[in-house]
Amino acid sequence: MTNVMIAWRSILRHARRTIVTVSALFVGLAGMVVFQGFLGQMMQGFRDGTILSGVGHLQVAANPQYFVDGEFNPFAYGFKDSAAVARTLGKQPGVTAAFPSTGFVAVAGLGDQSATLLVKAYPADRIYFAPSSGTIIPPSDRFNLGTLVDGSTVKPGERDCLVIGETAARILGAKVGNVVTLMGILPGGNLQGRDFTISGIFSSPGRDKSFAYTDYATASDFIGMKEPPVLMVIAREVRAVPAIAASLPRSISFRTWKDLATLYVQVSTILGSFLTVIRAIILLVTLFILGNSMNRTVLERMREWGTLRTLGTKKQNILLVILWEGCLQGLLGAAAGISLGFGVSAIIDAAGGLAYHNGAQTYAVMVRPGLDSVWLNLVPAVLTAGLAAVLPGLRAVRLTPSQCLREA
Amino acid sequence: MTELIRIKDAEKYYQLEKTEMPALTGINLVIGSGERVCLMGPSGSGKSTLLNVIGCVDTLSAGSIVIAGLDAATLKDAQLSEFRNRTMGFVFQSFNLISVLSVFENVEYPLLLQRLPRHERAARVEEVLDRVGLKDFQRRGPERLSGGQRQRVAIARALVTRPRLVIADEPTAALDHETGRAIMELMVEMNRSAGSTLIFATHDPAVARYAARLVIMSDGRIVDDREAA
Numbered sequence: 241m242t243n244v245m246i247a248w249r250s251i252l253r254h255a256r257r258t259i260v261t262v263s264a265l266f267v268g269l270a271g272m273v274v275f276q277g278f279l280g281q282m283m284q285g286f287r288d289g290t291i292l293s294g295v296g297h298l299q300v301a302a303n304p305q306y307f308v309d310g311e312f313n314p315f316a317y318g319f320k321d322s323a324a325v326a327r328t329l330g331k332q333p334g335v336t337a338a339f340p341s342t343g344f345v346a347v348a349g350l351g352d353q354s355a356t357l358l359v360k361a362y363p364a365d366r367i368y369f370a371p372s373s374g375t376i377i378p379p380s381d382r383f384n385l386g387t388l389v390d391g392s393t394v395k396p397g398e399r400d401c402l403v404i405g406e407t408a409a410r411i412l413g414a415k416v417g418n419v420v421t422l423m424g425i426l427p428g429g430n431l432q433g434r435d436f437t438i439s440g441i442f443s444s445p446g447r448d449k450s451f452a453y454t455d456y457a458t459a460s461d462f463i464g465m466k467e468p469p470v471l472m473v474i475a476r477e478v479r480a481v482p483a484i485a486a487s488l489p490r491s492i493s494f495r496t497w498k499d500l501a502t503l504y505v506q507v508s509t510i511l512g513s514f515l516t517v518i519r520a521i522i523l524l525v526t527l528f529i530l531g532n533s534m535n536r537t538v539l540e541r542m543r544e545w546g547t548l549r550t551l552g553t554k555k556q557n558i559l560l561v562i563l564w565e566g567c568l569q570g571l572l573g574a575a576a577g578i579s580l581g582f583g584v585s586a587i588i589d590a591a592g593g594l595a596y597h598n599g600a601q602t603y604a605v606m607v608r609p610g611l612d613s614v615w616l617n618l619v620p621a622v623l624t625a626g627l628a629a630v631l632p633g634l635r636a637v638r639l640t641p642s643q644c645l646r647e648a
Numbered sequence: 649m650t651e652l653i654r655i656k657d658a659e660k661y662y663q664l665e666k667t668e669m670p671a672l673t674g675i676n677l678v679i680g681s682g683e684r685v686c687l688m689g690p691s692g693s694g695k696s697t698l699l700n701v702i703g704c705v706d707t708l709s710a711g712s713i714v715i716a717g718l719d720a721a722t723l724k725d726a727q728l729s730e731f732r733n734r735t736m737g738f739v740f741q742s743f744n745l746i747s748v749l750s751v752f753e754n755v756e757y758p759l760l761l762q763r764l765p766r767h768e769r770a771a772r773v774e775e776v777l778d779r780v781g782l783k784d785f786q787r788r789g790p791e792r793l794s795g796g797q798r799q800r801v802a803i804a805r806a807l808v809t810r811p812r813l814v815i816a817d818e819p820t821a822a823l824d825h826e827t828g829r830a831i832m833e834l835m836v837e838m839n840r841s842a843g844s845t846l847i848f849a850t851h852d853p854a855v856a857r858y859a860a861r862l863v864i865m866s867d868g869r870i871v872d873d874r875e876a877a
Contacts, residue, residue: 242757242760246746246748246749249748249749250748253747253748543742543744544744544746544747546705546744547740547744547746548746549705549729550703550705550732550738550744551732551733551738551757551758551761551805552729552730552732552733552734552758552761553729553761554725554726554729554730555725555726555729640705640706640707641705641706642700642705642706643706645705645740645744
């Protein structure tokens with residue numbers, strides 16, 4: 241207790257030096273918290289966007305091989321009784337929707353133009369395209385497949401309709417209302433052809449050149465599969481996914497969104513590493529600044545160490561006083577910096593967040609650092625500050641009491 | 649009078665680059681319990697070094713020192729710390745109060761190291777502060793005290809553990825003549841009432857008057873050892 245008290249009062253007594261010493265930590269961690277809050281929200285948006293772009297929280301297949309090549313060859317992996325599995329899934333706590341999905345590759349022709357399309361199919365009531373302007377609050381129980389730039393989405397009960405990507409439409413010279421002929425290759429090399437009416441044209445970076453969407457009933461009829469190869473599951477929240485996965489019967493093969501959203505996982509890992517590097521740089525700067533400051537403090541207070549030793553204080557207690565001084569400075573700087581970071585984040589949030597423009601649409605990215613920002617920054621900061629005090633501390637106890645008093 | 653300190657053939661050298669500088673040479677000294685001894689001599693005569701050795705804050709290069717029956721050379725650093733805390737009180741020329749502690753806390757500090765209960769610490773600190781006339785200054789910080797008051801706090805801190813030996817290195821050197829006189833009278837009075845041994849160093853003959861025994865030093869040697877007049 242006395243060690244902590246002496247350490248605490250010493251850093252308060254030299255307030256100006258303490259402020260200068262912890263300023264690097266203070267500013268660095270404040271920025272870190274805001275940055276973490278911003279990135280966290282960005283990544284959450286990226287994650288949710290990825291999940292609802294057709295990945296789903298879970299994908300359930302009758303055969304695990306489906307996850308290897310089923311997207312291009314669904315015919316080999318149909319369920320025996322998908323409705324029963326969908327019912328089972330729908331009963332799991334945390335599941336919002338479980339619905340079939342299929343897809344096929346087809347050559348689309350219009351006049352003398354043609355394009356290869358990967359047609360994905362979901363029940364029409366699970367397909368959503370965002371309007372091209374205005375405030376967007378995408379539904380959480382449907383796949384958000386892009387921005388509708390013309391026409392309308394596929395409506396329930398409507399057959400042989402297609403929403404096509406705007407680049408593919410440009411290649412084909414297609415407009416809403418045009419009829420395109422799709423030629424699909426079925427098992428055994430059979431060709432299946434059918435006319436589809438373009439009900440809408442969507443834009444989605446990276447997808448609108450080769451993707452098209454139709455309703456599940458049309459697609460399953462077109463490719464002649466009564467049962468889907470995969471069931472999509474949308475959960476109420478991402479946190480529910482492990483519990484849902486754990487509750488599934490062993491006979492069901494599944495992949496979670498994390499298994500399937502490889503780009504998200506890669507970006508998330510890279511950003512996590514980037515944050516760690518930035519944090520390490522901040523802590524390294526702190527280590528040098530605090531170490532230097534503590535060294536000066538220790539040298540200036542040789543008389544104090546000598547006196548304490550003379551009065552009977554043991555070496556380890558002197559070392560503890562100095563370590564406490566380091567740790568407390570780290571704690572002060574980190575607590576103040578983290579508080580400032582949360583304060584700045586709250587102000588940015590109150591002002592409506594940071595605007596992000598995507599074409600005609602404007603998204604607001606909020607800055608909401610999580611509680612993990614506290615311990616992720618606080619604990620390393622305090623430990624680093626303590627580490628910075630080790631060498632100065634050892635320097636103070638290396639001398640005899642009389643040497644300390646002589647050097648004062 | 650029982651023997652408290654026995655120094656035999658003590659030598660102390662300081663290493664200055666490649667040469668050894670003698671600070672103490674051939675010191676033999678016996679001091680009994682309750683004695684009031686003044687180490688006197690000019691600057692550099694070895695008074696402070698001998699006090700440091702007696703106070704176990706420095707070690708001998710050769711020879712031995714036995715205090716209260718214990719050979720200081722046989723004690724480890726932690727044992728020496730505890731020994732100093734329980735056996736000795738120190739008064740320094742520059743007071744050496746801990747600036748971040750109040751008067752009360754400065755005096756209480758050696759008792760905290762002894763892990764005495766709070767009520768006992770408080771009683772002993774108040775008693776000793778009362779004796780040095782600073783009972784009303786308990787909550788003050790050292791920086792708000794005069795030099796004489798600071799030295800009184802240092803004396804209170806030295807005596808609060810009821811040590812057998814009080815060591816004072818030039819206790820009046822940083823004080824004016826009048827305050828120095830008052831401090832010496834206080835130390836002598838407290839030494840008498842507590843029955844402890846007092847060893848102090850000075851180069852001021854006016855201060856040396858307060859000793860019962862004078863040990864005169866020069867160039868690291870004891871050149872005279874006699875009863876004070």
